[in-house]
Amino acid sequence: MKLRYLRWPTPVIRASFAFALLVLAIAASVAWAQAPMVTDDGAAARIAWWRDAKFGLFIHWGLYAIPGRGEWVQWNEQIPVDEYAKLASQFIADKFDADAWAATAKAAGMKYTVMVTRHHDGFAMFDDPGSDFTAMKSAAHRDFVAAYVTAARKAGLRIGLYYSPLDWRFPGYYFPDLYRPSAIQMRDQYHRQLNELASNYGKIDILWFDGGGESWLGFGGVQFKGGQWSGRTRGQSYSGSFSWQDDQAIANLKKLQPSVIINNRTDAPADFRDREGDKALGDFDNQHPWELCTTMAGGVWGYKPNAKVKTRDETIRLLVSVVGRDGNLLLNVGPRPDGQIDPEQAQVLRDVGDWLKLYGQSIYATRGGPYLPGDFGVSTFHDKTVYLHILHATGKTLSLPALPAKILSCSSLTGGDANCTQTGTSVEVTLSGNPDTVDTIVALTLASPATGINPIATPLATKPVSAAGASGL
Numbered sequence: 001m002k003l004r005y006l007r008w009p010t011p012v013i014r015a016s017f018a019f020a021l022l023v024l025a026i027a028a029s030v031a032w033a034q035a036p037m038v039t040d041d042g043a044a045a046r047i048a049w050w051r052d053a054k055f056g057l058f059i060h061w062g063l064y065a066i067p068g069r070g071e072w073v074q075w076n077e078q079i080p081v082d083e084y085a086k087l088a089s090q091f092i093a094d095k096f097d098a099d100a101w102a103a104t105a106k107a108a109g110m111k112y113t114v115m116v117t118r119h120h121d122g123f124a125m126f127d128d129p130g131s132d133f134t135a136m137k138s139a140a141h142r143d144f145v146a147a148y149v150t151a152a153r154k155a156g157l158r159i160g161l162y163y164s165p166l167d168w169r170f171p172g173y174y175f176p177d178l179y180r181p182s183a184i185q186m187r188d189q190y191h192r193q194l195n196e197l198a199s200n201y202g203k204i205d206i207l208w209f210d211g212g213g214e215s216w217l218g219f220g221g222v223q224f225k226g227g228q229w230s231g232r233t234r235g236q237s238y239s240g241s242f243s244w245q246d247d248q249a250i251a252n253l254k255k256l257q258p259s260v261i262i263n264n265r266t267d268a269p270a271d272f273r274d275r276e277g278d279k280a281l282g283d284f285d286n287q288h289p290w291e292l293c294t295t296m297a298g299g300v301w302g303y304k305p306n307a308k309v310k311t312r313d314e315t316i317r318l319l320v321s322v323v324g325r326d327g328n329l330l331l332n333v334g335p336r337p338d339g340q341i342d343p344e345q346a347q348v349l350r351d352v353g354d355w356l357k358l359y360g361q362s363i364y365a366t367r368g369g370p371y372l373p374g375d376f377g378v379s380t381f382h383d384k385t386v387y388l389h390i391l392h393a394t395g396k397t398l399s400l401p402a403l404p405a406k407i408l409s410c411s412s413l414t415g416g417d418a419n420c421t422q423t424g425t426s427v428e429v430t431l432s433g434n435p436d437t438v439d440t441i442v443a444l445t446l447a448s449p450a451t452g453i454n455p456i457a458t459p460l461a462t463k464p465v466s467a468a469g470a471s472g473l
């Protein structure tokens, strides 16, 4: 297959286009959040395991690991397609060990993994006989997706595959009407590769789409109008006659993988929504399954040496803050060009796993609430137990609004004693001993299940602890 790339006419246009993409990236979570959700009868059952799992590993690994400047390096530096393709001959990946990846995810207490099978650069990490740009045809001569799926499954992890329909190599991505044959070629590739991923690797639990549908990265997702590049927002989206034909692609996927769940980055109804990046923690939402995906290091997804790594404590507090908002956390690593996960990141993941071994009962299989996030922290519950995650212990008595269920007992999971007093108007929690500064967890045992309790605002909060508040986690 012969592919041509598009040269941008002037540096000014290039720069303004890059800027437009940046702005759009920031708006992305808003656009994705509006995608329709699945409404069929099996939807709740299909996603039940995922809601209990809470914590997953995202893996961005591909040719972009070699330059080590993030997965957008080709775009950001406008590297010509044929230049970039040469990286395939350097992709030896001699320390790639899928079992080691799976062991790291397990040790972190993660229950699922999502591997990038093909990013926007177009390089397939799997065997696609229809493309010349695959790992099978690289120096490594391997199907990395096959190895990953086998290892993750053996380790008891649920299997997720990330796939980007868009491919920077096709001019038809940018101008679907002007470059119609190229757009058709790219769409054919999407349908073919999705079919391969759904057919050749056994049971797939999650298909994690990126850059399709009407999202900011979507087909014809940008326009040049009035001398400026701008993004197409949902509702004012691409108005040409071309389409990804997501309905067909997803129908085929679901035929091959009836229990697969998908995120909201296609035009098809989604099983869960995603929020992207450290700043997108957002508000409590127990109406739509959702996941925060973010990076462990440096704010980029692909490998970047010497990037600042989130600490154990930051990671634990982020996980708790997400779960208390009734979401999942998909935490990303960008392995090195040789295939190894950065040892510093792996160590943080193991440390978080050690914490989860002690306190996982307050995370796994819980739901967020009944107390809404506030100044004190967040809460989770499972059956008749409510867990208060006190993220901002003041040393004083914590006064929370009334709980419409009788508290039978209360105890601190993280050391020291907890004393709880319940009245018709409040619940007062006093801690003695040294509160855990990362997360003091107090378990309240109720006389009846917490499931039916409506979320309770915590008026003590000066403001909801959302993105900004959470950055100080």
Ligand code: GLC
Binding pocket: 060, 071, 072, 210, 211, 217, 276, 293, 301
């Ligand atoms: C964005 C980026 C991409 C990253 C993804 C993860 O869409 O384009 O590089 O893979 O988000 O959520």
